[in-house]
Amino acid sequence: MNGRGQVTGDREQGGSISSAGAFGSPGRVIFENVSKFYGEVLGVNRVNLSIPSGVTGLVGPNGSGKTTLMNLMTGLIRPSEGRISVLGIPPDRPEELFRKVGYCAQFDSFPKGATGFSFIYNTLRLHGLDDRESVRLTDESLQRVSMTEAAGRKVAGYSKGMRQRIRLAQAIAHHPTVLVLDEPLNGLDPMARAESLELFQALGKQGLHVIISSHILHELDKMSDQVILMSSGYVVAEGQIHSVRTEVKEHPMQILVRCSDPNLLASRVFAQDHVVEAKLNEDGKGVLVRTRDADAFYLLLNHLVVKDNIALETVAPADDDVNSVYQYLIGSENKTI
Amino acid sequence: MTSFAQFRKNVSEQPWELWARQIAAILRMDLRKNFLSSRGIWVYLLAFAPASLIFLHAILDRAGSTSIRTDTEVLAGIFQFFYLRFGIFFGCMGIFTWLFRGEIIEKSLHYYFLAPVKREVLLLGKFAGGVITATVTFCMAITSCFAIMYAHFGQAGQYYVFDGPGMGQLLAYLGITALACIGYGAVFLAFSLLMKNPIVPALLVLAWETFTPVLPTLAQRFSIAYYLKQLCPVSVPAEGLLALFTVVSEPVSTFAAVIGPLVLAAAVLVLACKLVHRLEISYVAE
Numbered sequence: 001m002n003g004r005g006q007v008t009g010d011r012e013q014g015g016s017i018s019s020a021g022a023f024g025s026p027g028r029v030i031f032e033n034v035s036k037f038y039g040e041v042l043g044v045n046r047v048n049l050s051i052p053s054g055v056t057g058l059v060g061p062n063g064s065g066k067t068t069l070m071n072l073m074t075g076l077i078r079p080s081e082g083r084i085s086v087l088g089i090p091p092d093r094p095e096e097l098f099r100k101v102g103y104c105a106q107f108d109s110f111p112k113g114a115t116g117f118s119f120i121y122n123t124l125r126l127h128g129l130d131d132r133e134s135v136r137l138t139d140e141s142l143q144r145v146s147m148t149e150a151a152g153r154k155v156a157g158y159s160k161g162m163r164q165r166i167r168l169a170q171a172i173a174h175h176p177t178v179l180v181l182d183e184p185l186n187g188l189d190p191m192a193r194a195e196s197l198e199l200f201q202a203l204g205k206q207g208l209h210v211i212i213s214s215h216i217l218h219e220l221d222k223m224s225d226q227v228i229l230m231s232s233g234y235v236v237a238e239g240q241i242h243s244v245r246t247e248v249k250e251h252p253m254q255i256l257v258r259c260s261d262p263n264l265l266a267s268r269v270f271a272q273d274h275v276v277e278a279k280l281n282e283d284g285k286g287v288l289v290r291t292r293d294a295d296a297f298y299l300l301l302n303h304l305v306v307k308d309n310i311a312l313e314t315v316a317p318a319d320d321d322v323n324s325v326y327q328y329l330i331g332s333e334n335k336t337i
Numbered sequence: 338m339t340s341f342a343q344f345r346k347n348v349s350e351q352p353w354e355l356w357a358r359q360i361a362a363i364l365r366m367d368l369r370k371n372f373l374s375s376r377g378i379w380v381y382l383l384a385f386a387p388a389s390l391i392f393l394h395a396i397l398d399r400a401g402s403t404s405i406r407t408d409t410e411v412l413a414g415i416f417q418f419f420y421l422r423f424g425i426f427f428g429c430m431g432i433f434t435w436l437f438r439g440e441i442i443e444k445s446l447h448y449y450f451l452a453p454v455k456r457e458v459l460l461l462g463k464f465a466g467g468v469i470t471a472t473v474t475f476c477m478a479i480t481s482c483f484a485i486m487y488a489h490f491g492q493a494g495q496y497y498v499f500d501g502p503g504m505g506q507l508l509a510y511l512g513i514t515a516l517a518c519i520g521y522g523a524v525f526l527a528f529s530l531l532m533k534n535p536i537v538p539a540l541l542v543l544a545w546e547t548f549t550p551v552l553p554t555l556a557q558r559f560s561i562a563y564y565l566k567q568l569c570p571v572s573v574p575a576e577g578l579l580a581l582f583t584v585v586s587e588p589v590s591t592f593a594a595v596i597g598p599l600v601l602a603a604a605v606l607v608l609a610c611k612l613v614h615r616l617e618i619s620y621v622a623e
Contacts, residue, residue, distance in 0.1 A: 038619075076447055076618040092614070098453035105451070107620065109444035112370065125362035126452035128355045170448075 026088040028052055029073055029178065029209060034082035036068055042233040043068035047082070049228065049238060051211065055204035057220040058213035059326055060230030066213040067106055069230070070180050073211075074103045086178055087209075099127075102176035104167045106183050110155045116142065116166045117151040120173050127174055141173035144199065146192070160187035168196065178209040185216055197223050221322040231330045245320045246294065251328045252276045253294045254318035257301065258286040260311035268304050269297070288318060356458050363449075363462030364469070371432060371470035376439075380428045384478035387415050387424075391482050395489035405490055405497050409506070412486050413571035416479065416510055421565060425475050425517045426543065432471050433525035434535040436463040437613070444620045457610040464526055464606065471518040476511045483507050502570075509570040516568070516598045520561035523602035523609065530612035554587045564589070564597035 029051040036043035044065040058066045071077045073084055075091030089096045110119060120141055124134035142148045145165040150158065155166060164187050171179060181200070185193050201223045204210045214220045220227070227244065229237040237244045245253065258281075259265055266278040266287045274293040281288055291297040294317075304310060319328075371377060391412075403411075440446035449459055487494035487503060497503045521542075528538040549560040557563045567588050589597065 071618065074451065076450060078615070078617060094450065095453050095455045095458075098451055103451050105447055107444050107447060111366070111445045111448065112374075112443060122362065122366055123448060123452055125365070126359055126449070126454055128358045128362075128453075130358075 028085075029087070029211070030083075030085045031069075031073075032083045032085075034072060034079045034084055036072060036077065037080045043077075044072070044230075044233045044235075047235050049235065051209065051228075052226075053204075053207050053209050054225035055200055055210045055212065055223050057224035057227040057322060058211060058230065059217065059220060059227055059322060059330075060213075060236075061330065063232075064230040064330075065233040066230055067182055068233075069228075070103070070105075070182050070211070070213065074101060074105075074180055076103075076105075098176075099174070100176055101178045101180065102171035102174065103180045104171035104182060104184055106186075108160070108163060110163070114155050115152055116147055116155055116158070116162075116169075119155055119166060120170045123170055124173055137173050137175075141169040144172065145169040146195065161189055161192055164188055165192060165196075172203075176208070179203060179211070181210070181212045183213055183215065185214055185219060193219070217323040217326055218321070224322065227322055227325070229326060229329055236329050237325065241322055241325060242317070242320055245317070245325050248325065248328045249292070251319075251324075252290040252292045253297075253320070254324075255289045255291065255294065255297060255315065256281065256286055256318045257289060257315050258313040260313075261308070262287045264308060265304065265310055268308065269300060272296075272300060285313075356455070359454050359458055360462040360465060363454075363459065364466050367436070367463055367466035368469060371466060376435070377432070377470075380431050380474060383424050383428055384474050385481065387419055388478055388481040388485060391415075391485045395485050398489065405487070405493060408486055408490075409497075409571055410573060412482065413569065414573045415482065416513075417566070417569055417573055420475065420479065420514070421517060421562065422543075422547070424478075425471070425514060426521055426546075427539070428475060429467075429471050429518055429521035430525050430535055430539045433464075433467045433522045434529035436467050436526060436529065437616075438529045438533065438535075441618075441620065447618045450618060456613045456616070460526070460606070460610055460613045464522065464609075467522050467526065468515075468518050471522060472515045475514045475518065479510050479514055480507065483510070506570040509568060512595075513565050513568050516595065517561065517565055519602045520565075520598035523605040524561070527605050527609040527612065530609055530616060550586055557587060558597070559601065561598045561601060564594040567591070567594040 029049070031047045031049040034047040035045045042065075047065075047069065058069065060066050068077070072079055073086055073091060075094055075097060078092065084091050086097060087100055089100070091097055111122070114122070117138060120138045121134050124137050125131075127134075129137070138151075139148070142151050145168050147162065147165050147169060150162060155163060158166065164184065168181070168184055171181070179200075184200075185196060188196060197219060200210050200212060204223070204225065212220065212224070221241070224241065226240050227238070228235055229244070237247070257265060262280055262285060266280060269275050269287070269289055269291075270278045272291075274296050275289060275291045277288075277290040279288050280286075289297060298315075301312075301315065305312060437446065440449065450456075454462075483498075483503075483506075487498050490497070494503075498507070524542060525535060525539070528535055528542075532538060546560055546562040549557045549563055568591065
């Protein structure tokens, strides 16, 4: 693979990530040939993205450019080359951008002496909101992240997970339509993590753009409608996870078929050219097939079911997830993330 | 539509009310930080050091060996040599370079940048906070010096202040202090956006402010001290190098001397707006 996953098909909400898109499109976050260099050090290089609404996972090892990409789309840093548009707004117009965008950055720092409440409240006052509205939105966002009880305490005394949640509350307090979250699950306990995942998914379903970077791939997999895989400053693949997986030709797709006669199915499919391997599952009730052409395999399976009278229980891709895609595309370069 | 009418229309269409609310929000946060931060203690010490010396002088001089005239000249000297050239100058350096640099060091500037505030409005809000902090601090210090200086003369001192030229002199000192805070504040704010260490530019500005009297008239116009010296209500007899601090070789009208520092500050703030517009968050390098 030359580093790029083709993306096809439409998502339920807003379509899918694509490399091309009308610049300034009001419904998308668009990167057009964007590069960022820190002196001679590469941040990101020649990034072309058009991100629709829904939950988008940003995956890559440390130093791959995830945070740079997020800082670029929120105007904290400026591109060395190229253009960016967030729902039609360039990031160098914060007065317009942050009415629509909330960013939970990775910086674990807060204004000195701030309490959880004052931290969010002061930000809302910066929006130009009056006292009453600021208090209302602050209370609401604190409630959404289950931090109401600790709101009066100083942030300096919070645990890491609480600081993470208070930053999240600040990012969502003004009801943004684009939510950018840099490692939002770091430091959260399992309960808070589950609640946060639920919140992100709910926001994605409401039609928001939720762009999340995370090292926790299986959780990202659960909530992401699409992924952007990054490595060494380059976008390695992008799109719906299934589409990206299909494009990884070097690694045959793994499909687990549970059926009434796994032995027969294994012998039948193994005769096909595109099937690299067919092995019986450990429990003896299924066949794990590795194929270079998933579509051809599914056609064959239909044929066999009718011809040999095999009763199917389940047919499911076994490596059609973020973790597998990540391992195939990036894992060989960076064993850990 | 004429260009002036177009300009007026553009100006009236700007969201002034929103900007005012946002500046008020910035002020509320920054004033608390500026006044109550332990980091600002040295500015208070710097500002009130002469007041404690004058207090000591007032205690030791109970016999009244000095005259009001002499002490008025001493006070003028303290104002011109200490406050204008040292106290306000370095106090402003401490306050204004910390407005953005402090946020960067404490890694909290991004919270301002992630709010829907024009960077220019943010800069002006922070600048206003700095001006209020510096002006209030130094005006209180100078008022203290003034009060202690004349209080120890009893009735005569009271007469000098309320029925003589004293009150006018105090108001002039306070006005000059405010102008100095605006002028030097703008310069140091701009420098803090240009470089991390304010000491080198501060020394360069200090040298410029000191030696402009020997430079051509045009160069003198770009010095804040050039204008402020002319506004001082009491002249201080100075000879030799000290004359550099008091001599005005090409005086301008009082109106020009008031407007001059404001125009300089406005020009520097325009530059600072351009700098803050391009400012990136990169805490790693700090």
